[in-house]
Amino acid sequence: MGSQRYLLRKVLHALLTLLFVLFANFVLFRILPSDPVQLLARSQHLSAEDVAEQISSLGLDKPIPEQFVVYIRQTLTGDLGVSLRSGVAVTELIGERVGPTILLVGVATILSTLFGLWIGIRGGWRRGSAFDTSSLYSSLVLYSMPEGWLGMILLLFFAGVLGLFPAGGYSSSQTITGFAHVVDVANHMFLPCLTLTLGYIGEYAIVMRSSLIEVMNEDFVMTARAKGVRDVMVRRRHAVPNALLPTLTLVFLSFGFVLGGAIIVETVFSWPGLGQRTVTAIGQRDYPFIQGAFLLLSASVIVFNLIADILYGYLDPRVRES
């Protein structure tokens, strides 16, 4: 009974947050002082009456409450509107860009999670060892690096000096298909992925390490050790699973931020992802697109938060009962 109520509460909470996000999104962009249509006017040689037309065709001249109702209705039916710039449906624009971002950041997150956790566990368990000290300092240094800068250094060295990898983009635009295309994308993705991975590894390693250290000082670990259980067993069966909980929450939260997390790296490497497109849209005041992107990014964070909460509840019964 307790777990069902827990689940229900968490789902409800997620839905409410989502609703709040919808509302806040709408308000945020309506109270912004800049008028997107005026912006278009100057660049597209529109006259005063053209401008008025644009405003009415976008429904921007209707009273705000009416706009809000239309907005909610449209969003719930999956219609995120149409780009102010090019007239293309926002869902289509976002759809084109989401793939590369998920690929890049997804792979980076998986790799950095695996390696980061492993480093953190190994370092935390053998605290003070050479491995621990060196990995801790490396993690701290990586954690302190500005994202874009690390990418630039890698570009400078690997692509510029060594000429080993392409300097940007998603693929060379020839019609390569099949496996060769996969290799081509892999080559283009290597450096940006490496940048992101190195950036995240530090954080995960540090958190996993402190979490493990905290657990190691707990009574049940000492008991297990006193009973003569092998170190590896104690670590694998007792310490790590308990230390994993808070770390997993962090990892899942990071998954949630996947979509928005790569803006800088996408810029430095010209990776055609959602982040880069959102930056352009903001400069152009393309409100429908920005709203759609915001919604998607926030929704993904909420969903992964929910998954993290549910997972946490499943793994740690104490949480369910509270």
Added chain:
Amino acid sequence: MRRTRRSIAIAVVLGVVTGLVMTGTAFAQDATDGADAPTVFTIGVDSDITGLSPFVLCCGADYEYLELVYDLGIGFNPDDLSPAPGIVTSWEPNEDKMEWTLKVRQDATFNDGEPVTVEDVAFTFSFVADYGLPFYKDYFPFSPTFEVVDDETLLWKSTEPTFAPEVPPYMPILPEHIWSQFATGDDPKEARRAVKDFANDPPVGSGPFELTEYARGQFLRFTYREGHWLGTPAAIDEIVIRIYDNQEAMATALRAGEIDFAESMSPNQFNTVKDDPNITGHVASAGCWGNIAYNFGGQGPDSSNHPAIQDRDVRLAIAHAVDRQVIVDRVYQGTAAVGWSILDPAKNSYYYKDIPAELQYPYDPAEANRILDEAGYLDTDDDGVREMPDGSDPLDFEFMTITDVDGSVDTGRLFQSFLQEIGIKVTFKTVDQAKANDLWFSGDWDVYVWDWCPDPDPDFMLSVFTTDQCLSWSDGCYSNPEYDELYEAQRQATDREARREIVYEMQDMIAEELPVMVLNYWSDLQAYRSDRWDPAGFSTSPNTELGLLLFGYGTVRKYLDIVPIGDSSGTATSQGLPAWVWIAVVGGVAVIAGGVMFARRGRDTDENVA
């Protein structure tokens, strides 16, 4: 133990076999790619096209896309920007210039197979004129009507004498069978919205190339259409336009050979890249000029411009206080040219006038200080900043730095330093284009850096400084009745030379009155791989030293001249680790991981777990 060792062995063998198979397919792929690959010319640009509809054009690559996929009604001769045959091959006026006879070619087809007929031309022109469609409507003044006489003759009937067909109108010929659906109904607004929203995918045009692939934000691929009336390319089969998010990426791509031609490079990247022995750089006139714009007020209740700006003496002093050459050197790394007139020497060649020496105010801070002293702007409180003659406001100008405008930031900083020397304070308000628009509309600024790219016909550029254009195209609502009169006069002039005289006078007037201070003429920096493409295959448009190689008016026919050097297919080499390395690495990792897991599992079952 034997079990685990065998499992490891199996895993390794499987891994190796898979690897070999995959490598094999990858190599097979490469082999077939060699044979009859099309000759591709790859161009890099730094912004995507706005959309596929001809009614959402804005900038840069939009126009190249348009001229590749569509034919203009009357085209441009790339050598001198004079009108050249397009779909319309000749245009003869009658005596009173109110009726022009146009002849339409019979050998053009759209890329969906339909022939281009005189009806398509008549439809296109009247569609735009009747519904007042944006971008193109200004090319059809005085409510013209169009009458089809026979299969190859069309009459352009104007209600007033006009030169419009000779300008020529920048009008792509649209297929009636696609676009007529928007020409129903009486509401022009509906039509205007519809043509903008129309996806136009794939675009049906009669141009020399067809859009065969478009990955938004990444690249466009164009394929030559056999037998196009423009001619047959010497070598090129396909053109690819690749989009880069920033200049750095594009410059690096050019050096790596991923692209063959880079359009509109920034000065820094250009200067570095042109030193590469494999690359040839070309400085072309961009047909655009950069300037300082002043706010004269009058936009509305919120307009807050500094009163000193209204005084010509102040603007004159500033003109003497700014060293234009330093701006060219620092902001544009020497790739621009100091300029004085509001018309462009290359684009507006016939109407352009060299501003007389006495109006080319030289860099002379002492003179500037003298002018301000005499005009009564003294520094009464000795704080380094002058005050108004009546002692009230200090001369503190609000400079709107627009981060999206090239050179605005750096020119602004230099401007601040220069004005500091003559006792005028400059305070920055840094905004992006969108916010700048707001401030501009409300008139809440004093000075900013802007740029203009005039049409070949000077009418539009001249109109910007008329009183009417306040809150439309005018920067700061400058108003001069004398100038307005001249503008009307040149608009109505029927004699080319008479018109030119008036236009000359107008240029001098602007240079003297300084509603804007022209700073420099920009360059369009282009570069290409001269190790792969024969420099002899490139020519400039207009045919001068500073002409553009590509991306100009009517330069699409230049793609027909470009030839590769040797037998290089022109395809960009793809960089990175070869396929077998990837397979080895991934395969190796998988095998090791698998092996480790198998080994561990074996050990587990033999141990007691506490």
Added chain:
Amino acid sequence: MATAAPEAPTPADHGPAGKGHRAIARTRRSRAFLSYWRTFRRNKQGMVGLIVLTFFVLLALFAPALVDESRFDLLATATEPAFQPPSASHWLGTDQFGRDVLSLLMYGSRISLLVGVVATIVTMLIGSFVGIAAGYYGRKVDTVLSALTNWFLVIPWIALAIVLASILGRSLFNIILVIAITSWAGTARLVRAQTLTVKERPYVERARALGAGDWHLVTRHILPNVFPVIFANTVLTVALSILSETTLAFLGLGDPNSISWGVMIQEAFYSGALSSGWWWWLIPPGIAIVCVTLSFTMCGYALDEVLNPKLRSR
């Protein structure tokens, strides 16, 4: 083992002899502080971080004395060649205006540190206020504040920062504001959790039973016990704020007319440093940022250990 947190004042301290109990509290606090310091000193990481930090703070404070501001005057450097590699007269070469990169680097410490610290202070103020209010008052106040906090946590911070920077315009003040607005939620959540824990402690209940008012409870009991957590978090947040400023500057949202390390990296990148290989302009500002951020982080972690004994090595 030294004491973990200052011992909670017992009811006996709240006697009519106000002077007495204050003096006692003060001695107790200074003794606690000294013990903290001793523990901190033993932490190698923390000490290294503190030393590096001190160096940069001194650099920032004395930069105007070391570097004459006229070196940045664009007219004075008008004849100096741009983009020069390191030489005898310019150890780190010159930028696009011919200005000495080393001078820019030293001067840039001022803005970078200023923005980092001030933005963090504002973040902590907002975050602590919201967190304590939510945790202390509970119920409706908590629901509303938590919903607000959640929204700020969920929205992608870079996108929000870009939108805000676009509206507000680009000035130092606005950048500080933007960083604070996008960062306070994390602090608020932490502070709220800590407040909830402290609220349940016996002495707080006792004080309330004795009739202590809200203000007294918050300032005398909650705040002092939440403060250590806030303080450790603050130091870590400074590191994040400096990184945020770099990110915003790189996206072109910084104040282009100020000199900061982030702006230097942005100008280097967009002037073509990558494709031209001008490593001397691109690398040093990044290294400086890493050093400062790293030292703040190490200090922060050390502080965390000092205040949370479970993390200390035995």
